[in-house]
Amino acid sequence: MHDQELIACHDCDLLQRLPDLRTGQKARCLRCNATLGLRPKDSLNRSLSLTITALVLFVLANTFPFLSLTLQGQLVESTLISGALSLLEAGNPWLSSLVLLTTLIFPLMNLCALLYVLLSLRFNYGAERVRSLYRLITYARPWAMLEVMLLAALVAGVKLGDYATVITGFALYCFIALILILAAIDNTLDPRLIWRYVKQQEQL
Amino acid sequence: MISARNAGLLACAHCHTLVRRPATEDALRCPTCGSRIHSRIPNSIQKTTALLIASLLLYIPANTLPVMSMMYLGAPEADTIMSGVLDLLEEGFWPLALIVFVASIVVPLTKLLTLSLLVVSVALKSHWRPLDRTRIYRLTELVGRWSMVDIYVIAILVALVQFGNLATVHAGPGSVSFAAVVILTMFAANTFDPRLIWDAMESEQ
Ligand SMILES: [Zn+2]
Numbered sequence: 193m194h195d196q197e198l199i200a201c202h203d204c205d206l207l208q209r210l211p212d213l214r215t216g217q218k219a220r221c222l223r224c225n226a227t228l229g230l231r232p233k234d235s236l237n238r239s240l241s242l243t244i245t246a247l248v249l250f251v252l253a254n255t256f257p258f259l260s261l262t263l264q265g266q267l268v269e270s271t272l273i274s275g276a277l278s279l280l281e282a283g284n285p286w287l288s289s290l291v292l293l294t295t296l297i298f299p300l301m302n303l304c305a306l307l308y309v310l311l312s313l314r315f316n317y318g319a320e321r322v323r324s325l326y327r328l329i330t331y332a333r334p335w336a337m338l339e340v341m342l343l344a345a346l347v348a349g350v351k352l353g354d355y356a357t358v359i360t361g362f363a364l365y366c367f368i369a370l371i372l373i374l375a376a377i378d379n380t381l382d383p384r385l386i387w388r389y390v391k392q393q394e395q396l
Numbered sequence: 397m398i399s400a401r402n403a404g405l406l407a408c409a410h411c412h413t414l415v416r417r418p419a420t421e422d423a424l425r426c427p428t429c430g431s432r433i434h435s436r437i438p439n440s441i442q443k444t445t446a447l448l449i450a451s452l453l454l455y456i457p458a459n460t461l462p463v464m465s466m467m468y469l470g471a472p473e474a475d476t477i478m479s480g481v482l483d484l485l486e487e488g489f490w491p492l493a494l495i496v497f498v499a500s501i502v503v504p505l506t507k508l509l510t511l512s513l514l515v516v517s518v519a520l521k522s523h524w525r526p527l528d529r530t531r532i533y534r535l536t537e538l539v540g541r542w543s544m545v546d547i548y549v550i551a552i553l554v555a556l557v558q559f560g561n562l563a564t565v566h567a568g569p570g571s572v573s574f575a576a577v578v579i580l581t582m583f584a585a586n587t588f589d590p591r592l593i594w595d596a597m598e599s600e601q
């Protein structure tokens with residue numbers, strides 16, 4: 193039992209025992225203060241409902257108009273994916289794929305993979321894929337940058353405000369909600385819960 | 397106070413599983429999550445240095461070439477990263493101008509500087525303030541992504557400003573270099589192993 197509580201800090205490699213955490217507590221490294229573990233309340237159920245909410249918001253944010261612009265009677269509407277598509281049409285394949293990967297493919301892939309993982313834990317079914325899917329999430333996570341896109345929308349709106357009329361779409365509000373939900377998932381999901389499950393499955 | 401390495405153990409970077417250190421680390425895989433594990437990221441300093449040099453070279457075209465050009469009523473106007481920030485300031489949105497200035501000018505530059513300093517300090521086995529250096533590293537890793545804001549602004553503008561002869565926006569040649577700087581410095585931060593900072597502290601004991 194004690195062996196499981198031994199942990200090496202990912203930032204400074206200090207070997208230490210992880211204390212028994214009470215709900216809502218975080219464990220930090222004794223030497224470098226890195227966060228070593230957290231114990232959110234009802235982690236699995238809450239993460240699962242947040243993930244489903246996030247997926248719904250993700251779909252809504254990508255279907256409805258995001259920002260629209262009118263200039264001398266002409267209207268141009270854009271959705272979240274429009275940026276990547278227009279860049280491709282204008283002959284910028286690199287920028288286009290970068291935007292597509294970081295704001296659509298990686299975030300969507302992460303959410304779908306997380307949904308599978310959490311459902312699998314919740315209903316104890318299909319455990320053999322949990323390991324590779326959750327590993328995929330840990331690799332792809334830094335490359336999903338939705339929150340940066342929100343700042344960009346704000347900047348673009350201000351830049352265009354001088355020339356034309358900017359209309360915020362329904363998708364923008366879904367997008368803002370999505371960013372908040374994603375931040376909530378980070379605080380609700382305990383990764384050790386998932387790895388413990390993977391370990392158990394392998395020992396069976 | 398003993399590191400996992402000195403205790404003959406090594407930890408998986410992805411799931412924190414501790415493994416007894418074998419004679420050779422090559423092709424060692426984590427028993428829990430299946431990713432490759434190393435006591436320290438192999439050739440961390442060399443990889444980080446190479447990525448830093450590449451980003452430094454690209455930093456020049458990224459900041460001198462226009463990242464975006466706007467045609468408004470027949471008059472073309474090219475924006476570099478810096479002139480884009482100044483535009484926001486002129487329009488009176490100074491809080492936003494400040495955020496964009498930090499994200500697109502301060503962050504890439506300080507990232508290049510701090511990662512270079514970290515690499516040098518580790519190469520020299522420096523004992524200088526390991527806790528502060530670790531904190532600086534964590535901050536560098538955390539804020540790097542926000543520099544992508546300029547690329548996304550260009551994407552949104554290119555999609556929205558499509559009014560034929562009235563107004564159009566195109567991505568400029570500097571934008572690809574700028575995106576490359578952001579990506580390469582993110583990779584550089586990822587390949588730097590902060591545990592090396594603390595190894596120098598322990599080698600003395
Ligand atoms: Zn630590």
Ligand SMILES: [Zn+2]
Binds near residue numbers: 413427
């Ligand atoms: Zn692992």
